[in-house]
Amino acid sequence: MEYYKYKSLNEFAIKGLKYKSPEKLNRLKDPKNKPSVEILIDISNMFDINIDWLLTGRGPMLRDQVPQAVPSPTGVPLIPAEALAGYGAGELVITEHMIEHRYVIPEFRSATCIIRVKGDSMSPTYLPGDMIAIKKIDAKTFIQWNKPHVLDTVQGILIKRVLQSESGYILRSDNPSYPDITVPSKEVYNMYLILGLIRFE
Structure with missing residues (x-):
């Protein structure tokens, strides 16, 4: 090594x-x-x-x-969920080589990007393979409590409902097989609100 x-x-x-x-x-x-x-x-x-x-x-x-992000009016970019990680508290920079596809959906115009769901912790609300449109929010200013969010954390990328806790956040799965997780706010680098999903039968 x-x-x-x-x-x-x-x-x-x-x-x-x-x-x-x-x-x-x-x-x-x-x-x-x-x-x-x-x-x-x-x-x-x-x-x-x-x-x-x-x-x-x-x-x-x-x-x-690394090439600079190229602004495009041709749709919301679909990127790997892993690409959200690694920026600390900095801004996500979406470069062209990250983008798998673009989707033109009027309801998702304000979305930062689209990612695929992995795992079943949010089942039945979100299933593996579903694509979710997400929008970055300022967690210090406003959070819609109990709404599903995507979080870039010390533990990796998580999709959970966010509840308030004295020490930070309670992250809750829709699948009852998964217990709640409590994380300090300092261990959550970025937070994205889920705007909607795309599901193919």
């Missing part, structure tokens, strides 16, 4: 990523384990590496080689 210009995983963690200890990266000594989204974000920010390249292997490796 290579650690950029550092000699060991410990040195990479402490000197490269400025961690206080290497514990966060110790699990990566096993080549079968993959780094968490949080670690990938840290690597992206510290070494100016394109997060899309880290997640998917697509596009240029370095941020300064």
